[in-house]
Amino acid sequence: MQQTLILLKPDAVQRRLVGEVIGRFEKKGLRLVGLKLVKPSRDLAEKHYAVHKGKPFYESLLSFLTSGPTVAMVWEGREAVAACRLLMGLTDGAKSPPGTIRGDFGLSVQNNLVHGSDSTENASIEIGLWFKPEELVAFTPTDATWVG
Numbered sequence: 001m002q003q004t005l006i007l008l009k010p011d012a013v014q015r016r017l018v019g020e021v022i023g024r025f026e027k028k029g030l031r032l033v034g035l036k037l038v039k040p041s042r043d044l045a046e047k048h049y050a051v052h053k054g055k056p057f058y059e060s061l062l063s064f065l066t067s068g069p070t071v072a073m074v075w076e077g078r079e080a081v082a083a084c085r086l087l088m089g090l091t092d093g094a095k096s097p098p099g100t101i102r103g104d105f106g107l108s109v110q111n112n113l114v115h116g117s118d119s120t121e122n123a124s125i126e127i128g129l130w131f132k133p134e135e136l137v138a139f140t141p142t143d144a145t146w147v148g
């Protein structure tokens with residue numbers, strides 16, 4: 001079963017959208033296997049966004065992610081990586097369709113509320129950055145045979 005790392009970035013926490021956004025992942029049928037509130041260090045933010053090092057928005061992105069509490073989560077389910085990216089929408093909130101998290105709640109490119117891993121390989125790396133193995137709780141939901 002696939003797992004993916006989802007972050008509710010500082011804008012989602014500051015704007016009190018945590019419950020709303022978590023509800024969307026829950027209602028989709030994904031299951032929560034890890035959850036914590038973190039104020040990311042510069043070191044963690046650099047590792048998380050290493051692929052963007054050198055880009056013009058890199059420094060601003062790091063200050064944004066380290067600016068306040070972030071909710072870090074691991075969600076699991078069939079095709080979890082792609083399913084979560086579809087729930088999130090496009091990177092740019094202004095161009096993201098209504099019905100998606102970014103499309104419904106933002107206009108910004110940088111302050112786009114949510115991060116989701118973009119491949120199973122990156123999901124595994126990112127989960128390792130944000131969580132210790134013992135912080136993930138495996139369980140079989142009672143409705144597993146219905147949800148898929």
Ligand code: DAT
Pocket residue numbers: 052057061090091109110111112114115116118
């Ligand atoms: P995504 O978060 O949709 O995977 P990404 O990995 O390309 O997007 O970029 C990581 C984050 O960096 C993104 O969520 C917001 C920010 N970002 C991307 N492109 C940007 C740009 N042109 N200007 C400002 N911030 C940008």
Ligand code: MG
Pocket residue numbers: 116118
């Ligand atoms: Mg990305």
